[in-house]
Amino acid sequence: MQKTLYALVELQEIDNRLDELKAERGDLPLIVEELENKYNQKKELLNEKNQALKDAKVKQKELELLIEEAKTKLSEFEEKLYQVKTNREYDAIMAETDSTKEKLETSEEELLTIHETIEKLEEEIKQLDEELEKIGAELEENRVELEKKLTATAEEENLLNHEREIIINKTDPEIIKTYELVRSARDGQGIARVENGVCGGCFSYIPPQKIVEVRKMEKIYTCEFCGRILVYIEE
Ligand SMILES: [Zn+2]
Numbered sequence: 001m002q003k004t005l006y007a008l009v010e011l012q013e014i015d016n017r018l019d020e021l022k023a024e025r026g027d028l029p030l031i032v033e034e035l036e037n038k039y040n041q042k043k044e045l046l047n048e049k050n051q052a053l054k055d056a057k058v059k060q061k062e063l064e065l066l067i068e069e070a071k072t073k074l075s076e077f078e079e080k081l082y083q084v085k086t087n088r089e090y091d092a093i094m095a096e097t098d099s100t101k102e103k104l105e106t107s108e109e110e111l112l113t114i115h116e117t118i119e120k121l122e123e124e125i126k127q128l129d130e131e132l133e134k135i136g137a138e139l140e141e142n143r144v145e146l147e148k149k150l151t152a153t154a155e156e157e158n159l160l161n162h163e164r165e166i167i168i169n170k171t172d173p174e175i176i177k178t179y180e181l182v183r184s185a186r187d188g189q190g191i192a193r194v195e196n197g198v199c200g201g202c203f204s205y206i207p208p209q210k211i212v213e214v215r216k217m218e219k220i221y222t223c224e225f226c227g228r229i230l231v232y233i234e235e
Contacts, residue, residue, distance in 0.1 A: 001218050001219060001220070002217040002218065004171055004172065004175060005217045005220075005229075006217075007170070007171055008171070008175070008179060008190070008191050008229060008231065009191060009231055009233065010167060011164065011167045011168070011171075012179075012189070012190060012191050014163055014164050014167070015164070015183065015188065015190075016188070017156075017160055018160050018164075019188050021153045021156065021157055021160075024149065025146065025149050025150070025153075028142060028146045028149065029146060031142050032139065032142050032143055035135060035138055035139040035142060036139060038135055039132065039135045039136060039139055042128055042131055042132050042135060045128060046125065046128040046129070049121055049124050049128065050125060052117075052121055053118065053121040053122065053125065056114055056117050056121060057118065059110075059114055060111065060118065063107050063110055063111040063114060064111065066103070066107045067104060067111065070100050070101075070103055070104035070107065071104065073096075073100050074097060074100055074101065074104070077093050077096060077097045077100070078097075080093050081093055175220060175229075178222075178229065179229060182222075182226075182227045182228050185227070186227065189201055189228060190228060190229060191228055191229040191230070191231055192223060192226070192228035192229070192230055192231070193230075193232065193233055194206055194211055194214050194230055194231070194232045197211065199223040199225065199226060199230065201223060201226050202223060202226035202228070204223060204224075204225040204226065206223070206230070211232070214230045214231070214232045215232040217232060
């Protein structure tokens with residue numbers, strides 16, 4: 001058991017250093033992730049707007065064609081009117097003229113709306129392009145910074161993680177579980193040294209009889225206040 005307890009002390013030291021390295025990276029990983037999300041969202045929106053612009057331009061072409069056709073028809077009808085011989089013919093041409101005029105009017109109104117849509121989309125796309133460029137630059141900057149930090153500590157972290165694994169593999173999983181549970185609940189500290197009659201983690205008083213037991217390092221004792229695994233190490 002002594003071995004296990006010393007292994008836990010070592011594990012705690014490794015975890016402390018790993019936490020330290022993680023803290024050195026600070027908010028950078030989170031900042032990078034948030035910027036990536038923001039960038040992707042804007043990019044998606046830009047794609048949608050570009051598609052909408054393409055559709056609007058197709059519609060614009062269609063309407064322009066319809067208008068041209070209607071205008072051609074109207075001038076044809078006008079020509080025909082000079083050559084009509086009966087009232088019936090006249091009425092028929094007039095009816096067609098009216099309906100074509102109506103269609104022409106509708107198409108022209110639609111074209112006006114499409115023009116407005118296109119203008120609005122083009123403005124939005126321009127703005128999105130600018131925003132994307134800004135976010136992209138910011139993202140790149142933070143990515144480089146994070147990459148630098150990761151590279152600087154990668155070797156040490158790999159070594160620590162390797163040592164960590166060795167300790168975990170040779171230690172009772174139940175004890176590791178207790179250590180991890182307390183660690184996550186107690187600010188990263190799963191074990192505590194008994195010093196000057198108190199728990200080094202929460203500074204609670206520990207009865208002398210228990211200290212004697214802890215000192216033997218023969219059994220796992222936990223602090224009854226904070227739950228940390230207690231160890232006694234002579235300096
Ligand atoms: Zn305690």
